Amino acid sequence: xxxxxxKLSGEALSGNKKSxxxxxxxxxxxxxxxxxxxxxxxxxxxxGGGNFWRGRTSPEMDRVKADHIGMLAxxxxxxxxxxxxxxxxxxxxxxxxxxxxxxxxxxxRDKAIEYLSAGEIVFFAxxxxxxxxxxxxxxxxxxxxxxxxxxxxxxxxxxVYDSDPKTxxxxxxYDFMPMSDVIERKLGVIDIAxxxxxxxxxxxxxxxxxxxxxxxxxxxxxxxxxxxxxxV
Numbered sequence: 001x002x003x004x005x006x007k008l009s010g011e012a013l014s015g016n017k018k019s020x021x022x023x024x025x026x027x028x029x030x031x032x033x034x035x036x037x038x039x040x041x042x043x044x045x046x047x048g049g050g051n052f053w054r055g056r057t058s059p060e061m062d063r064v065k066a067d068h069i070g071m072l073a074x075x076x077x078x079x080x081x082x083x084x085x086x087x088x089x090x091x092x093x094x095x096x097x098x099x100x101x102x103x104x105x106x107x108x109r110d111k112a113i114e115y116l117s118a119g120e121i122v123f124f125a126x127x128x129x130x131x132x133x134x135x136x137x138x139x140x141x142x143x144x145x146x147x148x149x150x151x152x153x154x155x156x157x158x159x160v161y162d163s164d165p166k167t168x169x170x171x172x173x174y175d176f177m178p179m180s181d182v183i184e185r186k187l188g189v190i191d192i193a194x195x196x197x198x199x200x201x202x203x204x205x206x207x208x209x210x211x212x213x214x215x216x217x218x219x220x221x222x223x224x225x226x227x228x229x230x231x232v
Contacts (some may be wrong), residue, residue: 001149001150001220002040002041002042002149003041003042003044003116003147003148003149004036004042004044004148004149004150004151004220005043005044005046005142005143005146005148005150005151005152006033006043006045006046006151006154006216007045007046007047007048007135007136007139007152008029008046008047008048009047009154009155009210010048010049010051010074011048011050011156012025012154012155012211013025013026013047013051013077014051019052020051020052021051021080026080026081029210029216030081030084030085030088030090032216032217033085033090034090036216036220037121041220042116042117042119044112044116044121044122044124044146045081045122045124046074046125046135046138046139046142047074047081047123047125048074049071049073049076049135050073051073052073052076053066053070053073054070055070063131064131067131071098071125071126071129072126074125074126074127075094075096075103075125075126077125078094078104078123079094079103079104079125082123085121090120090121091120091121092120092122092123093105093115093120093121093123094123095107095111095112095123095124096126096129097126097127097128100126104125107124112124112145112146113147124138124139126138133193134191134193134194136190136191136193136194137191139151139153140194140195140197140198140201140205141197143203144197144203149204150204150205150206150220151198151203151206152206152208152216152219153190153206153207153208154208154209154216154219155207155209156209156210157209158173158209158226159173159174159207159208159209159225160174160177160229161173161174162174174227175227175228176228176230177227177228177229177230178229179195179198179199179205179229179230180195180199182195182229183196189207190205190207190229198229198231201231203231204229205229206219206224206226206227206229207226207227207228208224208226208227209226212225
């Protein structure tokens, strides 16, 4: 692998605080990204917004407006983490599918690939720019657009299980799983739209738990212990 897209959940950045940022957690993520970059990996990043906003706060709230707020939450996350990149001497860019004044750059596939080829980190914030699409969908879409080799998807759980490991201590974890099974079995580890795009474009996904030590670094080598989602 040469070029990867790392997907981080917003909740993961909050550590045990459940909201906002946990600086120690973010610094560890940045350290691992720095390690991969020093190895010659080209890295782009998508971050969810769940540490600030998760869906509608009321059933009476308009879904479109709720999704707009969620998009802005991802922008805040990307601006914060991109600034942490500066502290480890990595140049980073935040791109959005809509104008955010001078805070971000408008997404351009050609410009993003130019930055990646130069060894610079690119953050894709703001989702797809449209409501009703999750950051999972934006992740697969941007990975395909930028000719990435693989998506590294860091979650709260360390892989795909046949049942909820929080409630079933005997839950079985899968080392490999066809993406089509994720759709058919409605496992919810990645949304259906994202899975469909991955299958159509043969974009592999490595899903793993962020809290495991050096999990991002291990996700690209033989120490990977999550679930490999095959694009079939």
